[in-house]
Amino acid sequence: MTGALARILVVDDNDSGRYVTVHTLKRAGYLVSEARSGAEALSLLVNTRAGMEHVDGADQMDFERPDLIVLDINMPDMDGFEVCRRIKADVGSAQIPVLMASASYLTAENTAYGLDLGADAYLAHPIEPSVLIATLRALLRVRAAEAEVRQLNLTLERRVLERTGELQRLSEELQVQVRELEERNTEAKVLSEMSEMLQACFSFSEIEQVVALHVALLFPGVPGKLYSYGASKDGLEELVAWNGKSTSTSLFGPEECWGLRRGRLFASVEGELNCHHHQTTGSTLCVPMLAQGDTVGLLYLERETAFPQRQQRLAQTVADMVALAMVNLRLRETLRQQSIRDPLTGLFNRRYLEETFERELRRSERKGEAIGLIMLDVDRFKVFNDTHGHEAGDVLLKALGGVLRESVRAEDVACRYGGEEFTLLLPGANQQQTFDRAEQIREAIVRLKVTNQGKVLEGVSASLGVATFPQHGRELAVLVRAADLALYRAKREGRNRVVNAE
Incomplete structure (x- = not known):
């Protein structure tokens, strides 16, 4: 290439x-x-x-x-x-x-x-064409760097063979070349291991640990930091540092870095143009991390003497690897959230409920604890839709999703079971605790004021059925059936109430 x-x-x-x-x-x-x-x-x-x-x-x-x-x-x-x-x-x-x-x-x-x-x-x-081209360029840069390392290794090995007969005269030069070969082999091994581990990361904290460990090996004794954009995208935040203290600040804006301004690696030396986010008197490298057309962060390194071209290329390769890993991780997390979330209400979906129940069931059996289950159905939802329109119905379901999110603990699971029906899983809650929580939710729904197109839609209520493990069953389907039957009793007895499973 x-x-x-x-x-x-x-x-x-x-x-x-x-x-x-x-x-x-x-x-x-x-x-x-x-x-x-x-x-x-x-x-x-x-x-x-x-x-x-x-x-x-x-x-x-x-x-x-x-x-x-x-x-x-x-x-x-x-x-x-x-x-x-x-x-x-x-x-x-x-x-x-x-x-x-x-x-x-x-x-x-x-x-x-x-x-x-x-x-x-x-x-x-x-x-998107721009995303395709940017991704190709990043992959080709990584391939080019690996090919360069392999080619250098082959070149050094060939030169060693060619000069075998001149060992006496070239012994000192040969020793230098051997040391360089060992360094390149070590770099290639570390890069390969780093790439493999980055692709296996399941969280950004794992990426931070992998980067700190391997970059410290690739640049021994060279302090550095890894930055990523915050949620607002108007500033970069320090994720992790290595090899001692760095003079670069932990938080700064992209306008303070020449590398981010230019969108490519920026190397500075003492007495020349410098970025504003550090105070070092030596040399620095600021390498923007670009992947799929997006700048996801910055790799920063500093040392007393200037960075040679070989180390600049190595830093670029590391930045490309980390950027791809971060983008791929975000994509996997996005896909996972899409697979377990209801797009209208933002609550978990039925698939996630089934997965979570099996996990909580095993935990509850080990600890001897109960699991509460609440089935909730909006009263006269079809009449509400026919009266106010489907758009108002969607607004109501979103509002109910908000009520449920505010009513659950961190360990609870609120799901949209289907249509206007919702399910809440309460690990560790017995029958009375589950009933009390259902009653609190029912009262919150009664107080709910839904606004659509400037009009307040009142009169919203819900019927709820309550069942618990192990009292009403040891399988999710059995518990849901028991809570459903209690919910239907609540409907028959006049709606807007909570009923325990028998």
């Missing part, structure tokens, strides 16, 4: 989607080849001189091994996961970065599965 345009192989069975991706990459200056199926892509990678058509209609061209593969997941003959597995199993193609793309397959489980197979990043269809 150095001194030549990067070659990209696009694998997608969808003609229109593949055309958009190829067209975007060609406009960005990449050399692009394409495959219409996983089998065709694997054939091309095995037979590196096989011919294939240009997207623009040119007859044939010699196919060369790509620098990066853009791989669609959802393909009929062989899905992207199997293609990725085979690519990474092949010695000749295992080092090629794989960017997986999908619309329907982009779940938290599939994301983790693809990364375990060796994929380097995920993007969701439809792919």
